[in-house]
Amino acid sequence: xxxxxxxFRTISEVADDLDLPQHVLRFWETRFPQIRPMKRGGGRRxxxxxxxxxxxxIRHLLYDHGYTIKGVQKLLKTNGNKFVAxxxxxxxxxxxxxxxxxxxxxxxxKIAAEEDQIVGRPKVKPSGRFFGFGSSHDDDVPEVSVGKSxxxxxxxxxxxxxxxxxxxxxxxxxxxx
Numbered sequence: 001x002x003x004x005x006x007x008f009r010t011i012s013e014v015a016d017d018l019d020l021p022q023h024v025l026r027f028w029e030t031r032f033p034q035i036r037p038m039k040r041g042g043g044r045r046x047x048x049x050x051x052x053x054x055x056x057x058i059r060h061l062l063y064d065h066g067y068t069i070k071g072v073q074k075l076l077k078t079n080g081n082k083f084v085a086x087x088x089x090x091x092x093x094x095x096x097x098x099x100x101x102x103x104x105x106x107x108x109x110k111i112a113a114e115e116d117q118i119v120g121r122p123k124v125k126p127s128g129r130f131f132g133f134g135s136s137h138d139d140d141v142p143e144v145s146v147g148k149s150x151x152x153x154x155x156x157x158x159x160x161x162x163x164x165x166x167x168x169x170x171x172x173x174x175x176x177x
Contacts, residue, residue: 005049006049007049008048009046009052010045011044014051014055017052018055028058032073034076035055036051050085054081057088060088061087064167064170064171090172
């Protein structure tokens with residue numbers, strides 16, 4: 001029997017849904033104060049649907065995009081829980097609404113602005129194609145040498161967009177499985 005989408009989930013249900021061990025969820029609770037499951041007698045955790053969405057967003061950023069814990073903490077602090085949850089679900093409308101609200105406050109949403117936010121790939125400014133925002137002018141990005149050939153900033157931007165597209169495809173395939 002399937003639970004209602006609004007039903008609370010146990011830690012084992014959430015861990016199975018996210019394909020993570022339960023101890024990782026407990027660890028994340030210590031690093032992300034935004035994750036606050038209800039605790040009942042005996043310390044049993046019950047996650048609200050919003051908590052599960054936030055956990056999916058955190059998992060997506062950490063595992064699929066290569067963010068560090070510190071980077072996700074900064075992203076949460078800068079843009080809020082709903083923004084991170086919208087990234088995981090691919091909800092561009094919510095992300096754009098948050099961006100519009102931030103622009104009214106004269107605050108730009110920040111992704112990968114600091115060097116310690118992403119590991120495992122070059123620190124290239126997002127082109128705006130994947131997240132729907134960010135500048136596409138990479139005038140300050142130097143040309144990168146790879147062996148005897150070199151990769152110009154236009155090719156580098158195209159490769160970055162291809163990487164984002166592939167990561168999005170992987171996320172969609174993981175949802176189907």
